[in-house]
Amino acid sequence: MSDAYFDVIVDVPALRDRRFTYRVRESVFLPYGAKVHVPFGRGQADGYVVGRVQEPEGVETKEILAVYDTRFLPPLHLLSFGCMLARHYCAPVASVWSCFWPPRVPKKPVSKVVSPCHPPEVARRDAGVGNEEVRDLERPGEGLSFLRRAGERTGYLIWGSREFRWRFYIQKIKEALEDKRGVIVVVPEVKRIESASKILEADLGSKAAILHSGLSDAVRRRTWFEILEGQRCLVLGTRSCVFSPVKDLGLIIVDEEESESHRAEDLPRYSAAEVAMLRADWENAAVILGSSHPSVVRYSRACAGRLLLVREDRSSLTPLVRSQVIDLLAKGRRRGLITKEMYEELKCVFDGGKRALLFLNRRGTSSAIICLDCGHAVTCKRCSVSLSYHAKKRELLCHICGHRQPVPDVCPVCGGYRWKLVGAGTERVEEEFKKKFPQVPLFRLDQDVLEESSAESVLSSFLQSSPACLVTTQVVLGYDDLLDVEAVGVLSCDSLLNLSDFRASERVFHLLSDLMEVARSAQSEGRTSFLIQTYNRSHRAVQGVFDPEDFYRQELDSRRFLRYPPFGHLFKVEFSGKSPERVREAALSFAAKCEELEGGGEVVEILGPCPAQIPKVRGQHRWQLALKGQDREALTDMCETAASKTVLPSGVKISFEVEDSL
DNA sequence: AGCACGCCGACT
């Protein structure tokens, strides 16, 4: 019996999109995009069929081991979309295609594959067979067609409260469903799904298909199949559901569009909001992005008319009784975390038997301990950061890798024995608070507390007492719907503002906006207040909380000047590995290749390379490089070419992070 | 990414 040969891209990130030729019995037919299990190297790997080929010359072929149930094969338009997306994110095609498959799809040994007699649909899929590169198949044109379709807007940016946004979503979902078209709704957290699902069911009378990582593999696979079959046309889930194979897609909604949770940190490193815009365009669907404080990039897209801005009338918002920015630079301040102004406000709240929340973006007692004799700070062995001191457990903790150790008796450098604690965290706030308000019950909610008890239990005891105070970090924002406080105090936001990341200001703006909303959503009548202590009282991110348009204007001015998104594209290239010399060498040679490709032109600006913000994480040394430019294609080409032509020293990993710019 | 092959240093 003769054999058939198929090219396969193996899902091994380091190999990018290299094709390998495998063999099957002549009677076995494999469609484009089929997921297969193959012998690879000395082991095995998953891969995807990209075409049928002639018997290769000069290479031994191995036989495909098994084929994943082809009833789960993503539709062709999604496969092509995947190729486009892979290029968009400089990610391997296989990594993107894997997003189109639910977990635990059954696979059949290739020997048991009963070949269908080449149904026409399957045959058509094979049209792309040949020697062309995967990426050349259905390669997208420059730009987005919804930018081209003059006058016809298919994208909305909804700026308003949760109630306002969902009213709009429901209206548009209704229209889409009546039109017999499918809808995907993406929310940032699993916790948001339950209430969203209730709203959808109550207002539309239809149950959404739910997809998120908390569900069992079997349930996810079943739901996925129902979507694929067209039995479910309304999908609700977290970021990965933006890839679900909804039939006749008419609308994609991304709520809390600005949330960091929409970004995937592992390959492919996509952002659900950006994928939603690209996919909606690809499938001629509408897209709705919603937020109570939109991202800078999306806001500017709306201003440019590429998204239709729908803004809630702000007069309907509950006004804050009091808000204040407390200047930490003012002279004559006593040391301490709670200023006199903050103290007065809290006292007022507690005297009225009410609850307050104090926010500080740092857990533990102090962020470092320093030897008073030589100035040495105790650092983590595996990471280039100082260890935080946690008084409750009397130990030092690395906030990057979790390494814990006791406080050394003597300084490892000079033998000194006097330590100074610097940089206060939530445990320190707790100590200071207890001295200032000994009679007010205090609760703490941060990552350390979550290791021992649930956020729900802490919050429910907090909400059962009044007066009461909650000292907390970023983790609280996932539970803001469970909160009911009359005052929110931000003890400091300066460490976040001073990060050298072009999005630092924006992050602080979103964080403060979220916290202000917590104060605003207090259920009780009467006073609610919001206070910020900061060394940067006139910073746009701080002032912008009270005047968002002004923040957007200033932030856009600054980005325009520096050509940051949305005024250009920014790709970060990261190198990591055990050997510091090799990582450095890899970064330098990649950068040199980029310079060479650029040839002194002005299309792509090459920034760096330089050691990363945190040069060592979990024993891995890191370098980075940024590529900035107006022409996205040029940036992508440079990344692809430089990546394929630079020989990375072994043990060095390269990864691309593409900033949102749509 | 794994995983083997291959060539120079410390050891029983």
Added chain:
DNA sequence: GTCGGCGTGCTC
């Protein structure tokens, strides 16, 4: 004399 470091290269 052998064990074992990791530097290099390949995976259909």
